[in-house]
Amino acid sequence: MNETLLLQKGRAFLALQPFSVRIGAELHALAPGHCELQIPVTGSILQQNGFVHGGVVSYAADNALTYAGGSVLGFAVVTSEFKINYVRPAIGQRLIARAEAVYAGKTQAVCRCDVFVQLDGEEKLCAVAQGTINLLPARDASK
Amino acid sequence: MNETLLLQKGRAFLALQPFSVRIGAELHALAPGHCELQIPVTGSILQQNGFVHGGVVSYAADNALTYAGGSVLGFAVVTSEFKINYVRPAIGQRLIARAEAVYAGKTQAVCRCDVFVQLDGEEKLCAVAQGTINLLPARDASK
Amino acid sequence: MNETLLLQKGRAFLALQPFSVRIGAELHALAPGHCELQIPVTGSILQQNGFVHGGVVSYAADNALTYAGGSVLGFAVVTSEFKINYVRPAIGQRLIARAEAVYAGKTQAVCRCDVFVQLDGEEKLCAVAQGTINLLPARDASK
Amino acid sequence: MNETLLLQKGRAFLALQPFSVRIGAELHALAPGHCELQIPVTGSILQQNGFVHGGVVSYAADNALTYAGGSVLGFAVVTSEFKINYVRPAIGQRLIARAEAVYAGKTQAVCRCDVFVQLDGEEKLCAVAQGTINLLPARDASK
Numbered sequence: 001m002n003e004t005l006l007l008q009k010g011r012a013f014l015a016l017q018p019f020s021v022r023i024g025a026e027l028h029a030l031a032p033g034h035c036e037l038q039i040p041v042t043g044s045i046l047q048q049n050g051f052v053h054g055g056v057v058s059y060a061a062d063n064a065l066t067y068a069g070g071s072v073l074g075f076a077v078v079t080s081e082f083k084i085n086y087v088r089p090a091i092g093q094r095l096i097a098r099a100e101a102v103y104a105g106k107t108q109a110v111c112r113c114d115v116f117v118q119l120d121g122e123e124k125l126c127a128v129a130q131g132t133i134n135l136l137p138a139r140d141a142s143k
Numbered sequence: 144m145n146e147t148l149l150l151q152k153g154r155a156f157l158a159l160q161p162f163s164v165r166i167g168a169e170l171h172a173l174a175p176g177h178c179e180l181q182i183p184v185t186g187s188i189l190q191q192n193g194f195v196h197g198g199v200v201s202y203a204a205d206n207a208l209t210y211a212g213g214s215v216l217g218f219a220v221v222t223s224e225f226k227i228n229y230v231r232p233a234i235g236q237r238l239i240a241r242a243e244a245v246y247a248g249k250t251q252a253v254c255r256c257d258v259f260v261q262l263d264g265e266e267k268l269c270a271v272a273q274g275t276i277n278l279l280p281a282r283d284a285s286k
Numbered sequence: 287m288n289e290t291l292l293l294q295k296g297r298a299f300l301a302l303q304p305f306s307v308r309i310g311a312e313l314h315a316l317a318p319g320h321c322e323l324q325i326p327v328t329g330s331i332l333q334q335n336g337f338v339h340g341g342v343v344s345y346a347a348d349n350a351l352t353y354a355g356g357s358v359l360g361f362a363v364v365t366s367e368f369k370i371n372y373v374r375p376a377i378g379q380r381l382i383a384r385a386e387a388v389y390a391g392k393t394q395a396v397c398r399c400d401v402f403v404q405l406d407g408e409e410k411l412c413a414v415a416q417g418t419i420n421l422l423p424a425r426d427a428s429k
Numbered sequence: 430m431n432e433t434l435l436l437q438k439g440r441a442f443l444a445l446q447p448f449s450v451r452i453g454a455e456l457h458a459l460a461p462g463h464c465e466l467q468i469p470v471t472g473s474i475l476q477q478n479g480f481v482h483g484g485v486v487s488y489a490a491d492n493a494l495t496y497a498g499g500s501v502l503g504f505a506v507v508t509s510e511f512k513i514n515y516v517r518p519a520i521g522q523r524l525i526a527r528a529e530a531v532y533a534g535k536t537q538a539v540c541r542c543d544v545f546v547q548l549d550g551e552e553k554l555c556a557v558a559q560g561t562i563n564l565l566p567a568r569d570a571s572k
Contacts, residue, residue, distance in 0.1 A: 345484030
């Protein structure tokens with residue numbers, strides 16, 4: 001699949017997720033093994049100190065990991081597990097999650113993600129994540 | 144602080160988080176080292192297959208971990224890092240995240256969380272998580 | 287398989303691992319979904335402060351997770367990934383790692399582990415871990 | 430501290446760890462935020478299939494993460510937690526763990542590590558890790 005089609009297909013999937021639509025997620029790039037997901041910062045995704053809520057940062061990491069894995073395994077994938085370290089409060093206008101597949105087998109990919117917050121044009125790292133993406137049948141998803 | 148006050152204070156904090164309010168999170172129990180957070184399942188927190196979006200499950204785990212840690216360290220805490228394994232699709236009427244502190248020092252707690260989905264009155268485990276909660280100054284949060 | 291046979295088979299596997307033999311690991315219990323691995327503390331597994339080296343604690347967690355998963359999936363398994371939080375220096379005479387499977391599908395199990403150190407007869411928690419165990423073919427192990 | 434002194438000091442620390450000496454770990458590079466640790470593959474670090482035991486791979490990752498964090502925070506550090514994904518069996522002559530600090534505050538660093546196995550001169554990725562390194566007092570290490 002060429003990258004334009006891959007990105008189109010990825011955006012179509014995102015549009016099917018009510019939660020992603022609600023949160024305002026935008027798929028900016030999708031290529032084999034790479035993904036960039038962005039979320040404009042609005043009042044409704046903050047926590048009590050005015051930072052983007054950690055749950056939104058982890059959503060962005062999780063979804064970017066899934067797309068990076070899906071771009072090499074196919075779209076019927078799930079994130080089976082991931083780990084995230086928050087390194088700075090996310091204060092800014094836009095969250096940018098970039099993920100890449102560091103390994104891909106037939107049914108499983110291991111991916112990493114950096115989440116940045118863009119503040120007045122400058123990007124600052126706010127979280128790093130790492131996780132496993134699986135083709136759906138391999139995960140006993142029917143249970 | 145007695146548990147009634149702790150729960151009141153916890154609910155007041157939750158009400159200050161626009162994202163938590165929007166997602167419909169409810170704090171059902173808070174005691175030293177223990178927390179139960181629930182989220183009613185509505186259409187807007189689903190993904191494309193009709194399951195609760197993984198980002199909502201990880202939000203629930205993350206926030207429950209934070210509360211369990213905060214209940215022993217004090218409320219000015221953050222989740223510094225966590226890891227989550229999704230074990231079943233979350234299909235049901237209500238997410239229930241129960242977290243406990245397995246270790247608490249002066250500035251740091253290590254907590255675990257089980258996330259269940261309630262379907263027709265029965266609870267099924269859908270994710271397990273583990274993470275570190277830090278008092279805010281220890282995390283260089285001013286950076 | 288009854289538990290006596292399971293434990294015998296588990297010990298036979300451990301005896302085939304040169305690294306486990308060298309480190310002095312002992313399998314004390316193995317039942318479906320449960321495992322207890324112990325390591326006597328000797329001078330050669332310490333780090334520079336006289337504590338058991340973190341690498342030994344993580345070895346104990348990793349191997350106990352593998353056995354707990356293997357006890358429900360079959361013996362041809364690997365730990366695909368795990369996460370560990372160290373909560374106290376391991377000072378004592380004996381490391382005790384207890385693991386359990388919290389979920390088991392056909393090809394994958396998610397397990398948790400508590401690692402204690404026994405000091406003068408008393409057990410203290412020194413680490414907690416969580417990870418995924420896979421049947422070997424599912425992990426593209428031939429690559 | 431210049432890099433030659435940093436590397437000398439790092440090697441002196443490694444020589445003080447009986448477990449690291451026994452396992453044959455060698456510190457090949459240490460610079461602010463970067464570390465390379467190698468372990469020659471010998472019969473005594475294998476598991477039953479002739480691969481390097483996962484516990485040795487996680488030891489290498491853990492120790493490389495600690496050094497990468499220590500190189501920016503100072504030497505009195507510990508790995509508080511880490512996560513590792515094994516992506517390929519480690520078959521070869523030499524393990525090479527390269528770690529870098531992706532964030533460093535005053536008391537805490539977040540680091541990533543790639544572990545390669547060198548087989549007939551070619552390096553293959555066999556594991557990726559991510560974790561938190563803390564200055565010792567911040568971890569309640571006295572408990």
